[in-house]
Amino acid sequence: MSQLYGLLRFYLTRLFYRALGIRVNYWRRQVGELWHMSPDERGRSLERYLAEDPLHDACGGTISKLAEINRAPRMSKEVFREAAGGSEQQGSAKQVGSRFARHTAGTTGAPTHITLNRTELGQMLGVRDYCFRHHGIRLGEAEARIWGRPDKGFKARLRDFLLNRRVYYPTGTLAETEVESLVKSQSDYIYGYASLILEAARLIEQKGWEPPPVRCVICTAETVLPSQKRYLEQVLKAPVVEEYGATEFDIIAFECREGHRHLVNPWLVVEAGDGQCLISDVSRKSQSIVRYELGDALTLRVGSCALLGSFKYIDQLEGRSINRFAYLSESEKFHSSEFANLIDDYQKEHNEIFRFRIEQRSHAKFLLSVYPCPSTGAKHLKEYICDSLYKKYNCKIILSVDMAPTSKSLNTKSGYFIQNLNNINEQN
Incomplete structure (x- = not known):
């Protein structure tokens, strides 16, 4: 019965996406097809995006070819916010007319607002589904989200129901209650901050509880040490993988089964030549983003692993460049x-x-x-x-x-x- 219920909830969530005009399956297939192309073929595909609808750099210059990107000026977050017109739209994925808005408070203390159309949000979710399926889960299956802020309002509860997720906050006076509820759930995967997932795992170990029957644990937003990852895999009895992303782009890199953090969004051009991460979104039409300073320091390598996304992967992720x-x-x-x-x-x-x-x-x-x-x-x-x-x-x-x-x-x-x-x- 629980298996049938889980399947019904999955299809309900996917039907919700379809009702919004977001074609997750279509864009997931597009992601796979683009990564199966040779680099030259994929480059020609991106060139067509730019030829049909050129981007504009931080100074207003036109970008109509890939080769022009690395000569463009850098775009700071301040410049991006000014270009966006100081939008006051908020919400992690809120629909505004035919568009969707994403919001982040920002590690620098200044909020950033992102506007997406259906195609752009569909591409992001297609990338997410592509990464998830590599690890045996699907976008829309039951998610246990271990997050930093509890949101108990009606809109949040409705959103979480439609997205088939339950949010847990394993700290404070109700930590034990939250984690006990987590282990009793029938979640398919855990997603959240590494530090809070560690808190939940510690309580599960201390209480001698059986972990929830999840197939994968995805750590995002924070650095997780190898020793911590091994501990989580031991306690939660599931593989632990790392996601690297940003509100502006959603997933940028995702860990494959061999432990490489591959670049996975085929529409992004990621530069890390001097340690500073610069990102350009070739397909973004709602807001031009060219050589955007993400604020993180990282190094890229080219390997031979073809399990997921690009041959390029993040070798060292050093966090905020100011730190x-x-x-x-x-x-x-x-x-x-x-x-x-x-x-x-x-x-x-x-x-x-x-x-x-x-x-x-x-x-x-x-x-x-x-x-x-x-x-x-x-x-x-x-x-x-x-x-x-x-x-x-x-x-x-x-x-x-x-x-x-x-x-x-x-x-x-x-x-x-x-x-x-x-x-x-x-x-x-």
């Missing part, structure tokens, strides 16, 4: 990924799993927030990090450790390292 370096002095610095590597090594060596965030407020002084407290204690963790950095860089840091009594302070969507130094001209 790439930890400073010892005005002129001395090291890459902030050293902290993540050290803590990942520590967790593997001592069989510990905890969430963390490091904040720098002055030169060579750092605050490490950890939840829950590792069994080895704060002093042991502090000495491990300080000694390791001294051996590698011959530098001394002052590290304060906050064993957060609750996880609330770590429940914001951000990276593991926050740079709060002022008056530093960062050199890459």
Whole structure:
């Protein structure tokens, strides 16, 4: 009976998309066909998009050929917001007439509004369905969304019902109740913030509960360490994959079964030559987006894996570009990924799993927030990090450790390292 109900709910959600004029199946097939083309054939297909309806760069210049993209000026988020006319439309996928609006509060504190037509939203959802099916799930199957903000309004409940998802918030006074409800659900997959999925997994392990019968766990919006991923797979008994995306484009890269984070949207041109991620959407007509500064630092590689999307994949994802370096002095610095590597090594060596965030407020002084407290204690963790950095860089840091009594302070969507130094001209 539950299997039949799950099938009915899936078709109800897909019927909802069709009623909105969004052809998910059609666009998923288009995604697959484009990735099966040779690079030259796919390039000619994108050239046709530009020839029929050219884009405009940040200065208003016309872009009618692919070769013109990498010569165009960069588009900052401020320029994009001005070009969008300061739209006040809000909502994660709200219909406005024949268009849809997406909204993000933004990691920089300034909101960004995205306007999409049916074709553009259909392409995004087609990419999502293409990625999901690679891991044995389908867009529209029962989703357990583990998210940072509970939304209990009528509109939110109706939206979640139509999209066949249930939202869980596994922190605070109702954390145990939320997670108990999760394990009793018949969800097909889990989707959400890695930090909050870790919270749910920790409670499941502590209580000795059987995990929900999900086929896949998708981590988005936050960095997840290899040790944390292994822990999640052990507790939740399902493969854990990473998604990299943005509200402006939805999914940009998705992890294949072999662990490569492939570029998966065939209509996007992704540049990462100097570490800064720049994205152009060749098919977007509602808003021209050319060499858009996403604000993340990443490196791309070309491999031989053809399991999903492009041969190009994200090799290193370093998060917000403004948070790439930890400073010892005005002129001395090291890459902030050293902290993540050290803590990942520590967790593997001592069989510990905890969430963390490091904040720098002055030169060579750092605050490490950890939840829950590792069994080895704060002093042991502090000495491990300080000694390791001294051996590698011959530098001394002052590290304060906050064993957060609750996880609330770590429940914001951000990276593991926050740079709060002022008056530093960062050199890459």
